[in-house]
Each structure stands twice: as structure tokens, then as C-alpha cells.
Amino acid sequence: MYVGFDIGGTNIKYGVLDEAGEIIEKAMIETKQKKEEILSELTEIVQHYKKEYAIEGIGISAPGVIQKNGFMTTAGAIHSLYEINLKEEIESRTGLPTAVENDANAAAIAEKWIGNAQELDNYLCIVLGTGVGGGIVINGQVYRGAHGMAGEFGYMMIDDLPPSGNIEAVSLNWRGAVVGGLYPQYNKALRKEDPNALVIKDAKVIMERAKIGEATAIAVLDRYYQDLAVGLINLIGSFDPEAILIGGGISANEEFMQQLISKIDLLEDRHESIRFLKDKTIGKIQPAKLRNDAGMIGAVYQVKQLPGSK
Structure with missing residues (x-):
């Protein structure tokens, strides 16, 4: 044991x-x-x-x-x-x-052992939590980089840089993570409307509010899916993986996965080069089995x- x-x-x-x-x-x-x-x-x-x-x-x-x-x-x-x-x-x-x-x-490693990557040799694993972590598997082996830093996908910038201050504000960690991205983005938007609004730290609550038509939740989630999709499309172009497996607690939410994949499909169709390759070489996005x-x-x-x- x-x-x-x-x-x-x-x-x-x-x-x-x-x-x-x-x-x-x-x-x-x-x-x-x-x-x-x-x-x-x-x-x-x-x-x-x-x-x-x-x-x-x-x-x-x-x-x-x-x-x-x-x-x-x-x-x-x-x-x-x-x-x-x-x-x-x-x-x-x-x-x-x-x-x-x-x-x-x-x-x-877990997905290769007993999960959804048992038949894969070249894939990425993304963990959405406090930040955005990444695991890179090339030819069946984890790629660590020269200093053990490979896979820090959350460091990627996905938007225009702010004119001053910490440029991580537009990184995937701050925009595509759940705890470090979705929650603060939603609560910041809420406080603009109501300075006394209760802080929300539950993705299910935000998604439920979007379902019943709350404009703030709809707008924040749409941008969240877009930011995360941009990061994933960048990784597809950089690594040409057989698949990208999405892990972390939120990946168990079927609605989240459906919305994310729909946003990726939409953006891929708007990217001329990727659209041409879409049914030929573009890897699948799917949840990790072990979550x-x-x-x-x-x-x-x-x-x-x-x-x-x-």
C-alpha cells in the first residue's frame, strides 16, 4: 500500500x-x-x-x-x-x-498508467485549479525541460499586455485557471455592479447563474471559455498532440467540457490554417479519466x- x-x-x-x-x-x-x-x-x-x-x-x-x-x-x-x-x-x-x-x-503519468492515455504516446495533460499546470508526454515519456519547468502553460500570455505593472494579469494562470482566473474575474465583475456582493468561489454557482440568465455570469463565462480555448489552440499548434486531456475538479462537469469544446470549435473554424487541418491533424480535447x-x-x-x- x-x-x-x-x-x-x-x-x-x-x-x-x-x-x-x-x-x-x-x-x-x-x-x-x-x-x-x-x-x-x-x-x-x-x-x-x-x-x-x-x-x-x-x-x-x-x-x-x-x-x-x-x-x-x-x-x-x-x-x-x-x-x-x-x-x-x-x-x-x-x-x-x-x-x-x-x-x-x-x-x-496517471492517465498513461490507468487512464485515458493508455493508447497514446504524444499528448498533453492540463490541470485547471488554482493555476493552470501542464504535463507534456513525448514518445511516451514525460518531458521536463532543462530545469524541470516544462509544462508551465499558465505562464503563457493570451492578451494585450497591460501598459504597466505585472503582465501576469493577462496570463493563462490569471485568466484560464479556476481559482486564480474564473473566480476573481467573476467577483470583480460582480463588485462593479454591487460593491457589497458576496464573494463566490464555486464554478457550479457561476454556471447556474448563467443558466438563469444573469448577464454578469454569462459574460464572464464566455470570456473565460475564450481565454482558455485560445491557450489550448496555441498548445495544439506548438505540440501537435494526439489529444489534450483536461484535468482538475471542474473537468468532471459535463457542461463545462461541452461549453469549452464548443468555444474551441468556434475559434478553430475562424482560424484559416487550423480550419484546413481540423479533420486531418488537430488533436482532440477530452476530459482526463482520473480527474x-x-x-x-x-x-x-x-x-x-x-x-x-x-
Whole structure:
């Protein structure tokens, strides 16, 4: 048995998985901001599971630029984990072999193991959460880049640059993510109409409001789908993947996937070169099979590959 963690900017999902990647049990806690609080909670969870299961290793999926040795160059929105070796920290506290993998890479690995990429050799996996993460698989292997940064699709700029200030305001992280993009864009629009409007942090609520005709929700969602579609079309032209698999919790929402694919189709038809190639070489956009569990599963696969693992 293995313990799997998927550390996100908002929540940490965790559970016990068997040799085949099946989740035996799982739960979720809120992500703390202090390093020691995070490390202590991870350790406590592992120690709890060790009392119930024969735990052989720990797999950790996390955001950011992560080196092969487990060093966190960055950690997405979790600034307290920047520039620490998370693998060494957890191994020293638990005594168990630990693998640490970028969250989108972990999702891509999981999809190849037991998900929708089992028959694919060249594909991308996009994880929509606090930011926009990406996993790149070329010829069946995860491509990490020279410094472990490959797949940071959220860094892409998708609009005119602002005249001053942080140009990430027009990046895919700030426009195409769910927590870092959709929520703030919607709440900003709401406050323009009503400064006392309640903050909404639920994509389902925003989509429901659009269904009943709320103009703000309709406009924000339309722009959100467009921004995300632009990013995905750029990736299609750059990588020529067999498919792009969309992960993260929102990918389980069928309406979201339908609206996103409809927007992509519309934009592809307006792009002369892509329109010509559409039924010839353009890869499919589809949800990842493992969705919110992919990070844990892919991280556990990685710990199973460590020397000495069964």
C-alpha cells in the first residue's frame, strides 16, 4: 500500500492506494500557508495510515517547478514551500521512500498508467485549479525541460499586455485557471455592479447563474471559455498532440467540457490554417479519466518506480 498526496493551493487531497493505483480510501484538508504546518500535517496523515496499512512509500503531487531529486524551485501559490527539498523533508520524518512530482506531470503519468492515455504516446495533460499546470508526454515519456519547468502553460500570455505593472494579469494562470482566473474575474465583475456582493468561489454557482440568465455570469463565462480555448489552440499548434486531456475538479462537469469544446470549435473554424487541418491533424480535447484523483495516482506510480520498490 502507498500514501498519495495531491497538494494544491487551496486543498490537499490524500489517500491510500494499492499496487494497481486503486484508491482504497481518501480525504481532503485545507492547505495551510506555513511550511511547518504543511509538513506536520503530511507526516501525521502518514503515521495514521501506517497504523492501519503496511505502507511501502509516499507519492506527492505538488504545483510548481520541481527537480527530479524532490527540490521545489517553486510551489505555485504555496510560497512557504519554495526552495525546500520536499522529498528529503518527508523521508526524514516518516522513514519511507518518497517521490515528489509536479501535479500536471503526475496527472499525465496517471492517465498513461490507468487512464485515458493508455493508447497514446504524444499528448498533453492540463490541470485547471488554482493555476493552470501542464504535463507534456513525448514518445511516451514525460518531458521536463532543462530545469524541470516544462509544462508551465499558465505562464503563457493570451492578451494585450497591460501598459504597466505585472503582465501576469493577462496570463493563462490569471485568466484560464479556476481559482486564480474564473473566480476573481467573476467577483470583480460582480463588485462593479454591487460593491457589497458576496464573494463566490464555486464554478457550479457561476454556471447556474448563467443558466438563469444573469448577464454578469454569462459574460464572464464566455470570456473565460475564450481565454482558455485560445491557450489550448496555441498548445495544439506548438505540440501537435494526439489529444489534450483536461484535468482538475471542474473537468468532471459535463457542461463545462461541452461549453469549452464548443468555444474551441468556434475559434478553430475562424482560424484559416487550423480550419484546413481540423479533420486531418488537430488533436482532440477530452476530459482526463482520473480527474481529481490523477495527481495522487501519478505520484504513487512514481514512488513505485524508485530503486528498491516492489
